[in-house]
Amino acid sequence: MKSALICLLCGFYGVLAKDTEQKGKYNVPNLDVKTQQLIVDANQTLLLSCRGRWELTWAYPSGVAKDQVQVEESRCGRTSQHYCSRLTVSNSQVQNTGAYRCRYRHRPLKVSSVYVYVTDSQQPFVEHPDMSPDVLYLMEKQPLVIPCRVTHPNVTTTLVKVSFLPQLHNPSLKPDQMNIIWNSKQGFTIRSPTFYYIGLFFCQTVIGDVTYKSRNYFVHRPVSNIMEVYLNGSGRVQALKGKSLVLNCTATGELNTRVTINWDYPGKVNNDAFIIRRLVKHRTHMEFYSILTIPKLQRTNQGVYTCRVSSGENAKQKEVTVTVYDRPFIRLKPRNESVLEVQAGQKSYRISPKLKAFPAPKVIWLKDGMVAAEQCSRYHMDGNSLVIRDVAEEDAGKYTVLAKIQEYGLYQNLTLTLVVNVSPQIGEKKVSLQDPGSVPRGSRRALHCTSHGVPPPHVQWLWHPCPSKGRPAAPQA
Template sequence: MDLALFCLLCGLYSVLAREGRYSAPVLDVKSQQLVLGADQTLLLNCRGRWKLSWVSPPMLTAEQVKVVSSRCGRTKQHYCSRLKISRSKAENTGLYKCYYEHRPEKNTSVYAFITDSYRPFVEHSEMSPNVLYKKDKESLIIPCRVTHPNTTATLAKFPDEKRLSPDQRNILWDSTIGFIIRSPTFYYTGPFFCETSRAGVALKSRIYIVHRPVSNILEVFLNSSGSVQALKGETLVLNCTATGELNTRVNITWDYPGQNNSFHYVTKRIQRHRTHVLFYSILTIPKLQFSDRGQFTCRVSSGGNVKQQNVTVTIYDHPFIRLKPRHGCLIETEVGQKSYKISPKIRAFPTPEITWLKDGRVAAEQCSRYNLEGHSLVIRDVAEEDAGKYTILVRNQEHGLCQNLTLILVVKAKPQIGEKAVSLQDPGPVPQGSRQTLHCTSHGIPPPHIHWSWHPCPAKGLVAAPRA
């Protein structure tokens, strides 16, 4: 038992040691960097526990690369892979990585510099400009890598070409990365390039255009804030306008019920201002169908920001006018009311022409206190003379439609006694048994009822009890 246990432990230790040794692949080079001359051959050998693959710089051609894989070790339990790069060039400078196919996070790498005295930068000046995106609260990298680890460079910005050197605080230099700007300000936008010198000759990298993407959508508007009404067969035009900060890029899309079965087209336009940018998207449907009715949505997106506006489109088969009273044809108000609105129920399309008459004459021409609000007539400071017949004429001359409705307005007035408004002298004592005439003149709408009552005078020295 002791011998068997000993053998088991030895075997387990052997497996653990073997697997621990190759928990990541192993390269046959000890340093983390290699320096080769142009046109030389780069040869790398990798060994590991499982099947191996390589990652190499993207500018290698298929003719340059050769990979040979095999089983290796005394018992052929390991995997070996050889990477051969022939006729190396400056643009082949970069990271060469060996990794397990089934576990890419297990890898080992070496950075190879392919030196070229005429091309100190991997991305040289003859290459087309590259656009870099600067994100807020993140470092900015200008990737002007060099072909020799001891090369130093300066950073310059167009158009003034002011040189910026590494300060080891905000501007850092790494020959395998380029310039690292830890806290880039708005100054670090626009075209930049890197520069170094060889034998007194200035050599430049490719141009890097640093763009600061902005995704702040300020406002989104539709040219119609309420519902849209249209006739079948008519043309519908909806204009969606988005306002964004400078450098903002937006995507405007439309969503509506008949978008899959209607002919439509979208026109886009951008208008730049000093402080903002306007983006226009104009949706046009030349011939509306009933399948197009419903909610139309303009959706504006920029980065992770999304804003939208909706409008409901109603489509009618033919024009119409529907007119009826709201609370019967007899309406009432009172003298002295500050404002009274005569508002019948109207449904019409297209929008008709509205005219109000009072007793057969145009109301607005009779009195300045009469005003139109939409299809309603508003009477200010109601007086008795405002009573009468009010007729609304609703017309659509283009389609030959006309309807009218007459309402009778009764203006009530509170009863008043005329004698109370006149200061009368006390007639004094009158002879007992004489005939006296008392007058009471009253006015009101409707006419008031008059009732006389007699209250005897109190005896001398007595005060009349108050009436309840």
């Protein structure tokens, strides 16, 4: 019994060990190449085989043409439990240089790779010098890679900057493996590029007595500083149904800045608007215009219009609310009461009724039937309001505001009454102009008091009887 149990445990342990071994062995696909790089002569055939536990797929350099590639797939292993794939690249060329990767079709992160150099003594650079210049971007706080890859790992190169001054030689830069790093699979990497690296560059190498050049690389530093964004309408824009709407979004940026201007607005999905873009270069800055036009407004076009300006990682925006009215109108009424009161001597007083109209009406103020501004220099208009400076009693009266939109034959007026309150004043410095002196007992004498005020003041007389000897007299009414 014990021996049978021991055999059963041994068999179970063997199955576990075998399963663990299989999982570890093909956790990633297995290439038949034991090194990390291969060197193949041009015009030879490249053969790579891959084996794994699941279905396989290949990735290879973009320079490999479709008619060069052949892939053969099969099941392999003692019980055909594995997947095998064979990649054939016929008539290999220098542009086929690069990384060849075998990976699981449904597990793309499980990958094995080998870097293949397709070498040609007459063409040490992967990319031919006759190819058009490649544009590289110098980004702030990022390394710059000039990808002049070579077709053999032992090729040494220098980086050359093109000088456009005929009297100067083209300066060359050698790798120092600190800031300027050379890698045959990547090219030159500049860890901390400065403005010096803006311009035209190429790589070169000398084989025997022959100098070979790579293609040209134009290094450009994109500028993305958006200085300001303007909209021709700010806050709110009003328009009539059936009329056209024109919004102009203007962005200013530094020289060499390139921006993208996009609009968000009601009816965008219906293509209600058409947009015209213009670029104007000034001596110190750039101006970008995006003009949005809706030829025939509908009520569905009202809402918020947003102009979004972006350049690189920078972005700014401006927005405006558009209101669409069915027809022109004037609404005019008192702000509070139709009778207004003010105190004489006040520095200024504003008569400001509630006026809402579209389009903007022409407004005229009258005082007692005559144009107010022509009657007195202390009257002036501020917007739709009438302002009276240094208020005086003569400013009281009837004020009429006339609002008209002559184009549409709309007129409306409103009359307000202004009451100017005047503090009571006594005309004489004393009750009588002359001292009445002594008056015979029992006789009649008239005393006069002249007063003025708005509203009319109430006059009360007080008299002081002659004081008794030794004590003051109290006034009596």
